[in-house]
Amino acid sequence: MTLVTGHSEALPGESYTYYTVDTPGLRADLGRGTIEGTDAERETWAGATERYLTTVQAAEAALLKARQRWRGFLPGGRRRQYRAYQQYRRSMTVAATAYLPARDEINRRLSHHRTEQLHAQRAKAQHAPSGSDSGASGATL
Numbered sequence: 001m002t003l004v005t006g007h008s009e010a011l012p013g014e015s016y017t018y019y020t021v022d023t024p025g026l027r028a029d030l031g032r033g034t035i036e037g038t039d040a041e042r043e044t045w046a047g048a049t050e051r052y053l054t055t056v057q058a059a060e061a062a063l064l065k066a067r068q069r070w071r072g073f074l075p076g077g078r079r080r081q082y083r084a085y086q087q088y089r090r091s092m093t094v095a096a097t098a099y100l101p102a103r104d105e106i107n108r109r110l111s112h113h114r115t116e117q118l119h120a121q122r123a124k125a126q127h128a129p130s131g132s133d134s135g136a137s138g139a140t141l
Contacts, residue, residue: 059091
């Protein structure tokens with residue numbers, strides 16, 4: 001899995017994040033050997049990401065179009081731009097809410113994977129020679 005941050009064209013300074021589902025490795029892992037999963041899970045998560053991005057891109061396009069069409073100096077332009085902004089916010093909320101189950105499951109699995117890696121590193125460090133068993137005192141005279 002790769003976490004990607006997209007930057008809003010409609011609202012500079014605003015961003016959104018999503019996971020790309022990478023091609024599975026030799027062990028049927030999801031994303032560069034980071035988390036275990038099935039083909040069905042990968043398809044589900046990739047579909048959720050695709051729907052999320054489609055909604056985000058449509059919301060961005062609609063807001064940009066409204067801003068271009070209804071300049072602030074035209075009668076009712078500011079009000080229409082504000083309504084377009086409100087619709088954009090609603091669309092972004094709907095997209096994020098629909099994507100949440102996939103995001104939460106990916107986050108849970110990534111967290112579990114990181115914990116397993118940390119335990120493996122600690123176990124390896126505990127069993128590694130300390131380097132002081134060489135028999136030399138280290139003192140120079």
